[in-house]
Amino acid sequence: MAIILESFGFFHWVAAALARLAKGSGYRLYWYIQLLCFVMTLFFNNDGSILITTPILILLLRNLGFVYPHEFIPYLLSGALIATGSSTPIGVSNITNLISLNMINMTLYNYTKMMFIPGTLGLLFMSGLMFLILKSKLPRTLPKPIIELDEMFFTEKFHSFRGNFSLDTREKRKSFMLKILTFVFIIRCLLFVASYFGIPIEIVAASGSIILLIWRWYYLRTNPKDILRKTPWHVLLFAFSMYVIIYGLNNIGLTAYLVKFCEPIVSKSLFHASFLMGGLISILSNIFNNHPALLIGTMTLTNMGLNPITLKTIYLANIIGSDIGSLLLPIGTLASLMWMFILKKNDIRVPWREYINVTIVVVPATVLFTLYLLFYWIQKMFF
Secondary structure, three states: OHHHHHHHOHHHHHHHHHHHHHOOEHHHHHHHHHHHHHHHHHHOOHHHHHHHHHHHHHHHHHHOOOOOHHHHHHHHHHHHHHHHHOOOOOHHHOHHHHHHHHHOOOOHHHHHHHHHHHHHHHHHHHHHHHHHHHHHHOOOEOOOOOOOHHHHHHHHHHHHOOOOOOOOOHHHHHHHHHHHHHHHHHHHHHHHHHHHOOOOHHHHHHHHHHHHHHHHHHHHOOOOOHHHHHOOHHHHHHHHHHHHHHHHHHHOOHHHHHHHHHHHHHOOOHHHHHHHHHHHHHHHHHHHOHHHHHHHHHHHHHOOOOOHHHHHHHHHHHHHHHHOHHHHOOOOOHHHHHHHHHHHHOOOOOOHHHHHHHHHHHHHHHHHHHHHHHHHHHHHHHO
């Protein structure tokens, strides 16, 4: 879907819209970028959001005349952290969450009911804290855009449209993009419907992508083979390799050791259990990557004989560690690896030191704040 949206000119359209909404304010642009990254993750997932928002921000910032790394980093880094962390509020926004949801027999509806409020408030806290840290590096006023990105794209693309289909005015482009987003939103809602009725949600997601692919092929005459060419296969191979390592560790007794280590603390109270497991998964995610870390954490929970509410609550604490705690290092998530890959392709370097200078403060504080909110929310709901 991300690659198809790029073909439609969605990236150029959003970049131009952000420039207009910012109205020359670097601070206002920061908050609109945060909102964009949050919404894109809810509409797609964290990996898809990175594939969509990072090229948009690069287009936007270059069109504003930004050249030096210190001009790019505050916007790109804060956007990437929110895009990745925004997979926390709803389970469908991260493939890892979906895999582990099946392991504990939890529906998307129950996940969202228990996690959306604390997860979203945690992200607001994260955005505010990042703003305070990065404020001195953000420009107060922005230069005027060099060109109108959406007009440039659609002028160049006009000759390839089929028949009477054209997007030669700003109103037509806005209407078309909103229709595309509405279609994606409907597909997103159907995932929850499918989950409720026990229908495999991958069928719904794949069907929506195929419909967009056929539509693009017909109207834009774009061969679907570009999907194979543009997919970062080496990153997916890395994630698969991490799963192999974790299953190997499980087979030699890692899960059994973690059960023995965690069970006495988990049995004390839900509060202790939430903070222990959330912190543990944060650490494991930054060592192994969050995909295998959450998997091993969920396997550990399922071997403790916990009651359903306790199991689900501690699982959600694991999610906070996996989706937010994993952001401490740029190798902690598949999405952040994709982010680094896109930046490298565009000759943009974000040194680890610059990355960690922000995350060393923001990530631990956000994890602790969100874990407490989760515990408080669950207490209000069930106790």
